[in-house]
Amino acid sequence: MKNRILIKNLKNCIGKTIVVKGFIDTIRDQKRMQFLVLRDHSGKVQLLHMKSKTENDSIASTVSSLTTESSVIVKGIVVEAPQVKLGGLEIQISSIKICNKAEIPLPITPNSNLDKQMDWRQISLRRPENQLIFQVQTTMEQAMREYWANNGFIEIHSPKLMGTASESGAELFKVQYFNNRTAYLAQSPQFYKQMAMAAGFDKVFEIAPVFRANPSFTSRHDTEFTSIDMEISWINSHEDVMQLEEEWLAYAIANIAKKHGKEIGETFGVKVCIPSIPFPRITLAEARKILKEQGHEINHKADLDPQGERMLSDYIKKHYGHEFVFVTDYPASVRAFYHMRNENDHKLTKSFDLLWKGLEITTGAQREHRVNRLIKQAEEHGFNLEPLQYYFNFFRYGCPPHGGCGVGLTSFLIGVKSFFFKISSLKYFLSFQYTL
Numbered sequence: 001m002k003n004r005i006l007i008k009n010l011k012n013c014i015g016k017t018i019v020v021k022g023f024i025d026t027i028r029d030q031k032r033m034q035f036l037v038l039r040d041h042s043g044k045v046q047l048l049h050m051k052s053k054t055e056n057d058s059i060a061s062t063v064s065s066l067t068t069e070s071s072v073i074v075k076g077i078v079v080e081a082p083q084v085k086l087g088g089l090e091i092q093i094s095s096i097k098i099c100n101k102a103e104i105p106l107p108i109t110p111n112s113n114l115d116k117q118m119d120w121r122q123i124s125l126r127r128p129e130n131q132l133i134f135q136v137q138t139t140m141e142q143a144m145r146e147y148w149a150n151n152g153f154i155e156i157h158s159p160k161l162m163g164t165a166s167e168s169g170a171e172l173f174k175v176q177y178f179n180n181r182t183a184y185l186a187q188s189p190q191f192y193k194q195m196a197m198a199a200g201f202d203k204v205f206e207i208a209p210v211f212r213a214n215p216s217f218t219s220r221h222d223t224e225f226t227s228i229d230m231e232i233s234w235i236n237s238h239e240d241v242m243q244l245e246e247e248w249l250a251y252a253i254a255n256i257a258k259k260h261g262k263e264i265g266e267t268f269g270v271k272v273c274i275p276s277i278p279f280p281r282i283t284l285a286e287a288r289k290i291l292k293e294q295g296h297e298i299n300h301k302a303d304l305d306p307q308g309e310r311m312l313s314d315y316i317k318k319h320y321g322h323e324f325v326f327v328t329d330y331p332a333s334v335r336a337f338y339h340m341r342n343e344n345d346h347k348l349t350k351s352f353d354l355l356w357k358g359l360e361i362t363t364g365a366q367r368e369h370r371v372n373r374l375i376k377q378a379e380e381h382g383f384n385l386e387p388l389q390y391y392f393n394f395f396r397y398g399c400p401p402h403g404g405c406g407v408g409l410t411s412f413l414i415g416v417k418s419f420f421f422k423i424s425s426l427k428y429f430l431s432f433q434y435t436l
Contacts, residue, residue: 008042010089013078020045020091023126024070024102027063034063036093037086038074041131046084047074049093062096069102069123129267136260136416137409141207143255144228147248153203153230158192160185160209164387171212173223185211188406191391193231194338194367198399203232207409222410231404238340238350238366241403242326245354245362246279249324256416264416272416279324279354280316287312287327302331310358323415328352337381338374339365340403350403356415364405371395 005018022040036047051060066072074096081090108120110127117124124130148155161175161183173185189206196204210227232244256264257272264270282290288298291308294315298308304327316325329348332341339349351365368374371392378388385392 006042007038007040007045010045010078010091011087014080014089015078017075017077017094018091019073019075021073022071024066024068024072027066027068029064034060036063036066038072038091039126039128043128044086045089045091046081046086047076047091047093049096059093059096062098063093065101066098067102067104069106069126071099071102073097073099132260132263132267133413136256136264137413139256139259140252140412140416143252144205144207144248146255147251148203148205148230151203153205154196154201156189156192156196156201156204156206157208158186158189158206160211162186171214173211173213187212188227189229190336190338190406191394193229193404194391194399194402195394197231197233197367197369197402198394198397200233202234203230205230226409228407228409228412229404230406231402233400233402235366235401235403238328238352238364238403241364241366241405242281242328242352242354243278245364245405245407246275246277246324250275250277253416270416273323275322275324279326280320280322281326281328281352282316283329284327284331285329290315302334304353304360309355309360313355313358316355323357325355326352327355332377332380335365337377337383338367340368341373341377352405354405356412359411359414361411361415362405362407364403366401366403369395369399369401 003019004021005013007020007022010018010020020038020040022038025037025039025044026035028035032051034049034051036049037044038047049059049063051057074091074093076091076093076095079090079092080088082088084090106123108116108123112120112124145155161177162185163183171187175183175185177183188210189208193204193206206227206229208227208229209224211224212222214223230241230244230248232241235241253272254274257274261272264272284302284304287304287308291298291304291311294311296308296311298305304312312327313323313325316322328351329342330339330351330353332339332347332349335349335351339351342348342350349365351363353360354362354364368377374395375385375392378385
């Protein structure tokens with residue numbers, strides 16, 4: 001790999017003989033000359049071969065036999081070519097080697113439907129716009145880790161095979177364990193994050209897969225997804241968690257804008273806006289009142305529905321000029337039993353959701369760290385207390401006040417790209433394959 005030059009670096013190699021490696025993007029085989037466009041993960045470049053008048057032109061024969069998406073290694077001289085739209089450069093071919101010739105016809109095109117593209121994922125991912133998604137994801141996770149490292153966080157890796165539920169008794173994937181025992185795929189690292197707080201870790205994070213046996217087939221339901229989780233100790237309320245998250249998100253988005261903002265704009269027509277701090281905050285009761293005034297009343301449950309989330313985000317954008325909004329003070333009836341209750345209204349929790357451009361990307365809360373109250377709240381939710389005894393033990397020996405949040409990786413990336421795909425499709429474009 002040492003002798004390979006990436007296409008993005010060719011501008012520094014004018015007049016030099018170099019080696020490039022990649023996939024054939026387009027072919028124009030003319031009478032006197034042959035043009036190829038070569039693509040690697042960093043860009044595209046035009047290749048040129050002037051046909052020889054003799055019959056022993058091996059390069060011409062090789063180029064004539066090529067098919068699009070074949071993988072090749074090309075050696076040649078980099079020359080300036082102002083007339084060429086691809087960077088004003090051209091490579092004059094001195095040798096070309098076919099590593100693997102693509103069969104024709106290709107099984108998919110850029111316009112193929114989603115199912116077809118997922119069946120041939122290794123080909124659809126070669127397209128620059130699809131690779132950009134993963135480049136943004138890489139930058140985002142690196143920036144998030146930088147923020148955590150700069151602010152004293154410890155990374156944990158929690159188990160994904162569990163002996164009991166981590167959220168509720170529903171939506172569990174069962175796995176056959178040894179000696180005819182049953183284990184479950186983890187729905188969340190929640191209990192382990194709290195164990196770390198009891199252990200005195202102070203601040204922790206994890207980026208890892210979680211699993212939900214959810215039978216719904218919508219853009220908001222995945223059976224497997226990547227969850228980004230944080231937990232911090234010694235907080236005064238859920239406000240401390242919200243302040244942490246808005247700083248962390250602003251830092252990550254600023255890094256995305258700096259590194260990929262121009263390319264995202266050119267590719268998807270989306271401007272990456274770095275959010276100002278603090279984010280707007282409204283209670284759920286206030287949100288429902290705003291929606292009712294707009295003719296959208298939610299009667300069937302004590303939460304926001306997808307249409308309500310979109311309408312509320314539009315309202316916040318119009319009146320606050322902000323893409324984010326924290327919705328706080330959810331009823332205990334729709335929150336996890338371990339969410340701390342409001343001292344002034346025991347029916348409400350010290351919890352929040354974060355909406356970005358009409359989509360919920362975060363759920364967070366201050367946790368109840370006092371064991372007696374925690375047991376009482378579990379009873380109110382109808383839980384069998386016996387399987388939870390190990391969890392209750394976290395809080396019997398001096399666990400500090402703490403709270404945290406979980407962010408869906410896919411939801412965050414949807415916000416970055418502002419729905420440039422239909423939501424129903426994007427969750428698959430952010431994966432390598434369908435979840436079986």
